Amino acid sequence: MTKKPMKRNLRNNLVGWSFLSIWAIGFILFMAYPLILSFYYSLSKVTLSGEGIIVDFIWFENYRQIFSSAAGFSFLQSVRDFAFEILFKVPIITVFAIIIAVLLNQKMKLRGLFRAVYFLPVIIASGPVINQLISQGAATIPLVEESGLIDLINSTFTESLAKPIANIFSELIVILWVSGVQILVFIAALQKIDRSTYEAAMIDGAGPWESFWKITMPALKSMVTVSIIFTIINLATFSENDAILHIKNNMFALDTGFGFSSAVAWIYFIALALILGVAMFAIRLFTKDKVRR
Amino acid sequence: MMRITTKQKIKHILIGKNPSEGLIGRIAIYGLLIIIGFVYLYPLIKMFVYSIKDLEDLVNPTVDWIPTKLYLENYRTSWIVLNYGKTLFFSLLVTLVPAIFQTITTSLTGYALAKFKMRGRVIVFGLILMTYLVPSQVYMIPKFVLFDKFGILESAWSIILPASFGQGLSSAIFILIFYQFFRMQPIALDESAEIDGANPYQIFMRIGVPLALPAYLTSFLFSFVWYWNETYISSLFLGTNLYTLQLRLFNFSSQFSLAQGLSQQAVNEAIKYSATILIILPVLVVYIIMQKWFVEGIDRTGVTGE
Numbered sequence: 001m002t003k004k005p006m007k008r009n010l011r012n013n014l015v016g017w018s019f020l021s022i023w024a025i026g027f028i029l030f031m032a033y034p035l036i037l038s039f040y041y042s043l044s045k046v047t048l049s050g051e052g053i054i055v056d057f058i059w060f061e062n063y064r065q066i067f068s069s070a071a072g073f074s075f076l077q078s079v080r081d082f083a084f085e086i087l088f089k090v091p092i093i094t095v096f097a098i099i100i101a102v103l104l105n106q107k108m109k110l111r112g113l114f115r116a117v118y119f120l121p122v123i124i125a126s127g128p129v130i131n132q133l134i135s136q137g138a139a140t141i142p143l144v145e146e147s148g149l150i151d152l153i154n155s156t157f158t159e160s161l162a163k164p165i166a167n168i169f170s171e172l173i174v175i176l177w178v179s180g181v182q183i184l185v186f187i188a189a190l191q192k193i194d195r196s197t198y199e200a201a202m203i204d205g206a207g208p209w210e211s212f213w214k215i216t217m218p219a220l221k222s223m224v225t226v227s228i229i230f231t232i233i234n235l236a237t238f239s240e241n242d243a244i245l246h247i248k249n250n251m252f253a254l255d256t257g258f259g260f261s262s263a264v265a266w267i268y269f270i271a272l273a274l275i276l277g278v279a280m281f282a283i284r285l286f287t288k289d290k291v292r293r
Numbered sequence: 294m295m296r297i298t299t300k301q302k303i304k305h306i307l308i309g310k311n312p313s314e315g316l317i318g319r320i321a322i323y324g325l326l327i328i329i330g331f332v333y334l335y336p337l338i339k340m341f342v343y344s345i346k347d348l349e350d351l352v353n354p355t356v357d358w359i360p361t362k363l364y365l366e367n368y369r370t371s372w373i374v375l376n377y378g379k380t381l382f383f384s385l386l387v388t389l390v391p392a393i394f395q396t397i398t399t400s401l402t403g404y405a406l407a408k409f410k411m412r413g414r415v416i417v418f419g420l421i422l423m424t425y426l427v428p429s430q431v432y433m434i435p436k437f438v439l440f441d442k443f444g445i446l447e448s449a450w451s452i453i454l455p456a457s458f459g460q461g462l463s464s465a466i467f468i469l470i471f472y473q474f475f476r477m478q479p480i481a482l483d484e485s486a487e488i489d490g491a492n493p494y495q496i497f498m499r500i501g502v503p504l505a506l507p508a509y510l511t512s513f514l515f516s517f518v519w520y521w522n523e524t525y526i527s528s529l530f531l532g533t534n535l536y537t538l539q540l541r542l543f544n545f546s547s548q549f550s551l552a553q554g555l556s557q558q559a560v561n562e563a564i565k566y567s568a569t570i571l572i573i574l575p576v577l578v579v580y581i582i583m584q585k586w587f588v589e590g591i592d593r594t595g596v597t598g599e
Contacts (some may be wrong), residue, residue, distance in 0.1 A: 015493045016409025023402040023468075026458020031424055034435035038427075041435075086346040100329070112584065117578050120337065122515065123573055127522040128542060129336065176332055181515060185470065186509035186554065191587055192477065222473035230466050233425055239525075247430055258434070265431035272426045293380055 042262035050253070055259075062263035070244075073257055078242035079271050082235075084164040086275060089175060090231050097179045098220060102212070103185030115187075121180030130177065178234065182227040189223040190216070198242060221287060228279050236272055243268050255260055298423065337573075344368070344567035351563055371568035374552045381575065384537040385529065387449050389454030392516035396509060398459040403471025406484070425465030429525075432494055437529060447532035452520070456574045462519045462526070467512045474508040477499060510586055514579075521576055538572045 005251055017024070040055075042062055047054040059189055066072035090143060131213050157165060238242060247268065250261035343351075345477050349362040350356045355596060371377075397503050402421075406414060437446070445451045459468070478501065478569075486496045502509070531537070541548055549560045 001460045011453060012409050013411040016405045016411035016414075019401045019405035019409070019497075020411075022398050022419075022457075023405075023459040026455065026460040027420060027424075030436070030439070030458060030460040031457045033439050034432035035423070035427065037435035037438075038432040039567060100326075105320075108322075112581075114326055116328065116577070116581055117333055119514075119577075119584075120333040123580075124336065124520070125331075125516055125578050126519055127573075128524070128539065128567060129340075129573075173298070173332055176329060184511050184514070187587070188470075188511040189474075189482070191507040192504075198309075219477075223476055226469050226473055228347075229425075229469060236426075237428055242429060244430065247428055251430070261314070262431050265428045269423070273422075276340075276422070 023162050038139075038262050042266050044259045045055050046258035048258060053258075058259075062260045063267070065260060066258075066263060067268055071250060071253075071260070072264070075243060075246040075267075078246060081164070082241065082243060083271075083275055084160065086232055086235065086279075088164055089096065089235065089281065090228055092223060093175055093179050093182060093231050096175070097182035098186055098224075100179070100218060101190060101220075104183070105187055105190045106253055119180065121177045124186060125177045125180055155193065161204055168253050178231070181230060181234070185223050185227055187222055187232070189220050224287070225280070225283060228283065229276060231270070232276060232279060236268075236275075316423050329475050331362065337570075340566040340570055343563050344570055346563050348561065348563075351561060367564045368571065370564050371571060372554055374545065374549050374564075374585060375538060375571065376536075376566055377571060378582050380536055380538050380541055382537075383449075383535065384521065385575075387452045387537060388517055388520040390449075391461055392458035393457065393519050394453070395461045395464060395516050396513045397468035398457060398504075398515040399464055399512065400471045400505070400509065402477050403468045403473075404460055404497060405508065406468070407472045407475035408501075421468055424460070425463070433526075433529060440530060446530055447522075449535075450533075451530035456516075458518075462516070462523060469513055469547075471505065474505045478504050507587060510583055515584055517579060518576055542568055542572055 045056040045058050045061075047056075054160065054246060065117050066075065074268060097162055100118065102292070104111070104118060108114070197215055198211055202216060206214065243264075247261050251254040251258050253261075341356055342360065345366055346356070346360045347362070348362045348365070350362075350364070405411070406418065431541055438571050440446050445454060452461075455462070481495050481502075482500050491499065522539060523560050525535075525541050527537055528543070531540070542565075545565055546560050549564075568595055
């Protein structure tokens with residue numbers, strides 16, 4: 001009898017790793033080396049010349065520079081701004097996506113058409129059109145900028161707070177554009193719920209509010225995590241993100257170069273990991289008393 | 294008495310048993326969905342309107358939303374510049390194939406992490422998140438060097454192989470979606486199947502996959518769209534001889550001057566927009582086909598009284 005759990009444990013390990021094996025082989029083949037090399041570059045002075053790549057190992061000099069040079073300082077500032085931006089955007093996007101997903105999951109006329117329209121941001125936001133849209137001003141509300149709302153915000157809040165708040169108003173429609181994926185993820189999760197569950201709950205006297213918190217939210221709960229991770233990383237690695245621009249611009253800059261740029265990327269990685277960690281902690285705190293299975 | 298019932302009737306029509314069923318609720322919901330939907334449709338409508346304008350309409354400031362005539366020549370032009378027929382085939386090759394294999398592999402990975410508490414699970418989780426968090430710009434050059442050693446540069450393999458091994462575009466988010474989906478599935482189903490003598494792989498195929506169908510659909514769709522829209526990796530790995538539709542759009546102006554028989558013309562917004570619409574169209578078609586597969590209540594199977 002004591003032998004059985006051991007055997008089961010071993011079997012669990014073997015079967016689990018067999019499911020995981022393709023990913024593991026892929027990671028070793030395609031990912032491990034580039035990641036390690038990029039980390040090595042971050043500890044080096046890298047010169048890209050006609051003859052190839054010249055690498056001088058200089059320990060943590062690049063990292064020291066991030067915290068002591070002007071280029072590094074402006075990067076750190078953009079990370080701080082990004083963290084503030086996230087603080088406002090992530091909750092708005094998540095709540096918005098949940099509401100739209102629930103509405104689109106209802107029985108309604110022309111549901112197929114509506115869902116097709118709400119898939120458009122998924123196509124457009126990841127394509128070349130989005131940059132065109134933003135540059136042409138189709139993605140911002142001119143009204144918001146003209147009405148003096150921005151000035152009002154600037155005068156009421158401190159500088160570090162006013163900027164992200166003003167951004168949110170001027171980027172309200174941009175927020176709509178980056179919510180497409182999250183909406184679809186939530187719709188997918190809603191497919192797990194059988195409509196008769198709602199009917200049964202209604203017969204038992206549950207109102208729509210209760211049904212939402214007791215039936216809908218538990219099904220969506222796990223996807224909230226996915227949605228938040230996606231939102232953060234999607235915004236963080238967006239090609240026009242300030243921090244990403246720092247990484248790109250420093251790559252071929254004469255004074256800083258590829259090594260410095262790699263170090264910046266690794267610091268950015270650590271910053272993002274911290275932001276994610278805080279977000280996960282917040283979700284846990286929030287869902288603990290709100291949604292109970 | 295009569296009055297009260299009419300009042301109740303009106304109230305019933307306006308508000309309903311459930312706020313979302315009454316007239317007021319309906320109008321509010323449709324209103325909201327239509328307004329936001331319009332925001333999404335607006336650029337597409339604008340692009341379409343522009344794409345059917347001829348040069349005259351384009352420079353005429355009085356012609357804004359309604360062109361004076363339906364001018365389809367722009368589509369013909371951009372069809373030629375994009376080399377549509379041939380490029381579409383290659384685009385589908387480096388979009389459909391990676392999307393299908395990426396979905397399969399990430400589902401296996403998500404299933405492993407959700408159902409088996411094996412050793413090294415936490416490390417694997419960390420590595421998956423790491424590949425997602427580290428900005429890709431920084432390991433692209435090392436990757437380029439590596440792929441050169443493998444000899445898969447300048448071929449479709451440079452896109453297909455990493456995707457098939459779960460190291461493709463945003464693989465991590467797909468793994469997370471599958472992980473959460475498989476984790477939500479009732480263990481009771483797996484256990485009863487095990488008692489009936491099914492092995493873990495049969496359980497995965499017969500119970501895991503069917504119950505996670507919406508996750509498969511969404512993952513495939515995202516993967517498809519993202520590979521379709523991707524230009525950064527493909528321009529780096531495919532070299533100068535292989536083109537996807539997006540790459541051709543990216544270099545539209547230079548492609549335009551290279552295309553034969555168009556030298557007397559100049560690129561204008563109308564032609565560019567018609568090209569953009571031609572590129573969005575296949576993705577929309579795929580979505581509309583796939584959308585029908587979204588079925589509700591997939592958890593109905595079996596388990597009761599949980």
